[in-house]
Amino acid sequence: MLGGICLTALFLLSCPAYFAGNAVAHDSKEETQSSQNYDKRGSQSQTSLELGEIVFVIQSQSNSFHKKRAQALKENILKQAAEISKKLPRMLLIHEIVRNEGAWTILPVIPHFADTYGKNSSWIFFCEEEATVRLRKLLETLERFDKSKNWFLGKALHDEESTIIHHYAFAENPSVFKYPDFAAGWALSMPLLKRLANILINDPPSSDFTIDLKHEIALFIWQKVDGQKLTSVPEFCTDNPISSMTSDCATAFNNSLPLCANPVRKKDIFVAIKTCKRFHKDRIPVVKLTWEKQAAHFQYYSDFADDTIPTIDLGIPNVERGHCGKTFAILERFLNDSTSQTPWLVIVDDDTLISISRLQKLLSCYDPKEPVFLGERYGYGLGSGGYNYITGGGGMVFSRETVRRLLTSKCRCYSNDAPDDMVLGMCSSGLGISVTHSPLFHQARPTDYPKDYLAHQVPISFHKHWNSDPVKVYYTWLAQDEKEPHNGKKHWKEDL
Incomplete structure (x- = not known):
């Protein structure tokens, strides 16, 4: 199965036509204005949102250290939820959802999410195990977006120059394409998730390799869902947890180097x-x-x-x-x-x-x-x-x-x-x-x-x-x- 395949050869392959910079007719002025005005637009279509309508997916791993970190985050979110509502959100650890080596790549389990949670949930919120979530602020943030519409929310990243790890995507102007920083958390509205589920059942991703998941998910959504773009949400942050407590951040990220005991000799x-x-x-x-x-x-x-x-x-x-x-x-x-x-x-x-x-x-x-x-x-x-x-x-x-x-x-x-x-x-x-x-x-x-x-x-x-x-x-x-x-x-x- 592996004959002749190696990463060097992969990276030297010619890029598909849609990677050309002129493949995306983005109006940068319109995009900037849209990002700046999302609060106003959201408030015009604001609807109530209950904690029970949010499914939290922690992007966990099966190693014992990572399981402990993910479990601690789960317990913290549930503790905050108990202070807000009698109906607690659903909490999922990605490594426990499906015994599938590809569950961490998210796309293979989206049909499962749609089938299991599609009727009673409005949002799927993803976060990494090192994240900190301020639940009240997150609820307030998600309420700004009409849950009956397609939404792909996150903290936007973009390439400053075309890069080998993204197969030189959008080579003429890589900054036009935005993708989420997973460290800040990211969210899919249920209508978008259901749309993706239908697409994935009939037209799964064609690439054999998963290299940079955050970029590849955003690219798949953009390609398959009528050019659906990431909406940048300023409340999704990667600040240190302590500093975020006095800010407008709904999320934060522990950006210090993990240290569990004395350093290994x-x-x-x-x-x-x-x-x-x-x-x-x-x-x-x-x-x-x-x-x-x-x-x-x-x-x-x-x-x-x-x-x-x-x-x-x-x-x-x-x-x-x-x-x-x-x-x-x-x-x-x-x-x-x-x-x-x-x-x-x-x-x-x-x-x-x-x-x-x-x-x-x-x-x-x-x-x-x-x-x-x-x-x-x-x-x-x-x-x-x-x-x-x-x-x-x-x-x-x-x-x-x-x-x-x-x-x-x-x-x-x-x-x-x-x-x-x-x-x-x-x-x-x-x-x-x-x-x-x-x-x-x-x-x-x-x-x-x-x-x-x-x-x-x-x-x-x-x-x-x-x-x-x-x-x-x-x-x-x-x-x-x-x-x-x-x-x-x-x-x-x-x-x-």
Whole structure:
């Protein structure tokens, strides 16, 4: 099923015609005026709204840490609801709704929502587990919109330049297309949800890949529902919860780095860097100038032994893409190393920039005795029994238990150049190991993401060096909390 498929090939495909910038005849002046005047328009058609008419969907995950966070948010919303109304809203955790690896992508479960809640509900409100919801303010905000009409509400993001992660959509003017920042929460009115349900039953999404869900959902709605656009709602916020309490925000977002206990010790993290002879002189010096000194245990794995770095020759010929053989060889070495029982393994590319100190904090929330497979989640073929996987460029984090289960199984690469991240996702799915998503890992460069999106993050990784100064990127985005300054150099090339 995977033959010949890899992310590099996917990203190099020609874009469909509708991605052209002139495919959307947006009148920017009209759009701005519409956004500014939505309060006035809404008040003219204002209707009462009861809490029982809202279905809350928490975009939860099955990992034990994430389940606890989602359950805490659910209980908080219900506690607020009990103070407002006798009829409580319905509360759903997305990972519990349907035992389906694709439930997190929302579109596959919309027909279920319409069938189950369509008669007695007016809104579906989605929020992430780190969100804070001010229920009275949210109710007041939703009341401004006529619940009998099609509404797609959220905090609007837009691309400042066309980007690979969106297949270079709207290349001539990417800012014309708006999509929701999930961190602020987003909502669908029931009429729109029912319309989507009918469409999805007869005309499901055609793409095999799920890469950036928030953009892809907005694009699907725009394509299939008569150019239905996102309405930006200023009360949907990504401010810190404390500051939002004195503002007009109905939602807020915990934008601090998760820390559940003492940070994981550096010596408990082994970092494997995949490289090849071709990039020894170009990419490895960048690693050494940036994050290498933050790692206690690391090794460069290559197709050529170079004692000056040093690198280890895994005995696997280099391939242009995929690198599955190399990755599985790294997993074998990690598990079979009799001198170490390091609980965490991180596999990165030689052009991945990563903050080890931030990773130490994040991993304090996970139990390495559990099968943890962590990073930025993508999906393949989820509409037809596919699987999720951790995209390799942003870094793949494995607990030792995950590595043990993977290698104990019969799942292996079908070729050295198979896409390693996808094969690992397929293997994990077959073993019942859920991949765990963190938006703090990034497959692309900072310039490939909206500034407003990165503004409420403490990022852990970025990927790719092209058209950027990678050392500057590292010290701008990832090194603010490191104790060691950058050698006092004016520019990284002075050290090469």
